[in-house]
Amino acid sequence: MNAPSAPASALSQDVLARLAEVIESRRGGDPDASYVARLFHKGTDAILKKVGEEATETVMAAKDGDAQKIVYEVADLWFHSMVALAQFGLKPSDVLAELQRREGLSGLEEFAARRAREREESGT
Numbered sequence: 001m002n003a004p005s006a007p008a009s010a011l012s013q014d015v016l017a018r019l020a021e022v023i024e025s026r027r028g029g030d031p032d033a034s035y036v037a038r039l040f041h042k043g044t045d046a047i048l049k050k051v052g053e054e055a056t057e058t059v060m061a062a063k064d065g066d067a068q069k070i071v072y073e074v075a076d077l078w079f080h081s082m083v084a085l086a087q088f089g090l091k092p093s094d095v096l097a098e099l100q101r102r103e104g105l106s107g108l109e110e111f112a113a114r115r116a117r118e119r120e121e122s123g124t
């Protein structure tokens with residue numbers, strides 16, 4: 001499967017920051033004039049429903065092995081996840097900071113440390 005390529009300069013966190021600003025600017029806007037305003041107007045359940053739908057569509061695209069479709073569906077998923085973040089007063093930079101914190105931290109080591117902590121807390 002050939003992954004579509006994109007110029008590195010376009011793959012910047014600026015895109016996420018700009019989109020977050022646009023999303024924020026739609027809060028309280030006209031639901032008939034803006035898709036994001038409509039989502040905010042519908043509320044948390046509707047936003048989370050879209051995140052779930054887009055996650056499912058991403059899985060289906062991946063099962064098909066269609067690179068273009070995967071990128072399209074993941075873009076939908078990221079976008080709706082960003083609306084969900086905004087709904088909870090969060091920004092993409094919060095998620096990027098968490099990913100940065102995890103940099104170089106082995107997932108398996110982190111999992112083992114978490115299990116050890118949980119065992120300690122439950123006293124088992």
Ligand SMILES: N=c1c2ncn([C@@H]3O[C@H](COP(=O)(O)OP(=O)(O)OP(=O)(O)O)[C@@H](O)[C@H]3O)c2ncn1[C@@H]1O[C@H](COP(=O)(O)O)[C@@H](O)[C@H]1O
Nearest residue numbers: 019022023026033034035036037038050053075076079080
């Ligand atoms: N990135 C996006 C973006 N990605 C996806 N979508 C919309 O998300 C919806 C995805 O829903 P589906 O694929 O499920 O299709 P649908 O059947 O139309 O949706 P439903 O009726 O099932 O809810 C579509 O209407 C897409 O147009 C987006 N809408 C907006 N943006 C960004 O948000 C900005 C603000 O948008 P407005 O608020 O509409 O001005 C835009 O300039 C873009 O940068």
